[in-house]
Amino acid sequence: MSKQSLKILVIGPSWVGDMVMAQTLFMTLAEQYPGCVIDVLAPAWSRPLLERMPQVRCAIDMPLGHGALQLSVRRKLGLELREESYDWAITLPNSLKSALVATWARIPRRSGWRGEMRYGLLNDLRVLDKQRYPLMIERFIALGLDAGAAMPAVLPSPRLEIDPAQRELALDQLGLQVESPILVLCPGAEFGEAKRWPEKSYAEVATEKLSQGWQVWILGSEKDRDGCERIRGELPVALQAECKNLAGETALAQAVDLMSLASAVVSNDSGLMHIAAALHRPLAVVYGSTSAEFTPPLNSNHEVVSLALDCSPCFKRDCPLGHTHCLKQLPASRVLAALDRLAVIEQGAEVQS
Incomplete structure (x- = not known):
């Protein structure tokens, strides 16, 4: 699979600040894999933020609220996402349930921190070293790199684009x-x-x-x-x-x-x-x-x-x-x-x- 055709699904966080900081991961992926496609599965409220991040192709609404399990809904969404044929899923939340959709979508590579006993759901399972990655953005960025790879010399900073016409309105x-x-x-x-x-x-x-x-x-x-x-x-x-x-x-x-x-x-x-x-x-x-x-x-x-x-x-x-x-x-x-x-x-x- 070439870098240009790489399709990545990111399972995004559930808080405004965390979603803004997640742009550092999207920026890192776009830098590491020029031409890659990045879609983000996240709560519907986050769509306006994701639409202001040029690295993201598509925001996919997570139909469940924070904390809801509802296995049947997650499985249905995973089955629907199989049609996208993603190559790589990166799960930012540490919960077990957040890793289910990518598994049901049969995404070949599924990365994330160990979190809530996600053995079998994630096949690129990382063990977090908090000393090595003291910042949240470092923990996000690390999942977009090969395990153990060095952080970028300069960490990216989120930069949201604005819509001048909508601002005037x-x-x-x-x-x-x-x-x-x-x-x-x-x-x-x-x-x-x-x-x-x-x-x-x-x-x-x-x-x-x-x-x-x-x-x-x-x-x-x-x-x-x-x-x-x-x-x-x-x-x-x-x-x-x-x-x-x-x-x-x-x-x-x-x-x-x-x-x-x-x-x-x-x-x-x-x-x-x-x-x-x-x-x-x-x-x-x-x-x-x-x-x-x-x-x-x-x-x-x-x-x-x-x-x-x-x-x-x-x-x-x-x-x-x-x-x-x-x-x-x-x-x-x-x-x-x-x-x-x-x-x-x-x-x-x-x-x-």
């Missing part, structure tokens, strides 16, 4: 303008409260930038909407009109396109943080219960803001000590200073270009 539909600098806030985090910087702190950052003549867009899901509205409510009344709460108002595709217009982004460690990084926007990320040592933002123009307390990172959804000092004691001034430094770097880059 979203601006029109939401009544947004781009004449003044845009600060995008991403205060949500699916994982839990221990990853969420306080709403009052976000409001302090927003107030300062609004007073400098910026505008603020707050992005998030429908479940983030009330919290985002509380941020807006913390602002001086005279400034609230320049702050738009877009949580729950945008589809994922629109959020990606709109975020590409950001002059700067402030985010928790979240899926939207990884999208901002993949759009290479100036980005200040607040870390509390988690660490940038495993899933850092992958753009060069970012700054991590953390107190680095002795009790963090704990990687818990809720603070086991009950105080969440790692976030509550982190002042807005630290984030504002990071934004100032990022602005200087951005201005220098513009001058050089």
Whole structure:
């Protein structure tokens, strides 16, 4: 089988940030096997992300939700995919069930980390050395290389493409303008409260930038909407009109396109943080219960803001000590200073270009 005709099916992850980081694998495969075909089997919500990754030919919707077994549905999908005659399947999740479809599709080479006792399902079974691959993207990329092969000298960074026409449509539909600098806030985090910087702190950052003549867009899901509205409510009344709460108002595709217009982004460690990084926007990320040592933002123009307390990172959804000092004691001034430094770097880059 020539590299040019190689057909690869990737069974993708179930979280926004992980799917963005998975682009590093797609980029590695496209580099290693020029002309190869890469299709990705993943939850339907991820289609807008995959459509913005030029390495991916096709997004195939996984008809099951996260955690659902439903063997008959997985078997039916595997039988349907036999017609594609894939040469290689790469399974990114570590669950047993995630390896079933490729087996039923009779894909000759099936790669993945050992995970949940997947002997027989994966015939290119790798044993993860966490010391050798400390980053999640290294664990993804390694599955696209021969076992034991060296990592690329320079690790790729995700880069999402945007749709200018759809972006203009979203601006029109939401009544947004781009004449003044845009600060995008991403205060949500699916994982839990221990990853969420306080709403009052976000409001302090927003107030300062609004007073400098910026505008603020707050992005998030429908479940983030009330919290985002509380941020807006913390602002001086005279400034609230320049702050738009877009949580729950945008589809994922629109959020990606709109975020590409950001002059700067402030985010928790979240899926939207990884999208901002993949759009290479100036980005200040607040870390509390988690660490940038495993899933850092992958753009060069970012700054991590953390107190680095002795009790963090704990990687818990809720603070086991009950105080969440790692976030509550982190002042807005630290984030504002990071934004100032990022602005200087951005201005220098513009001058050089």
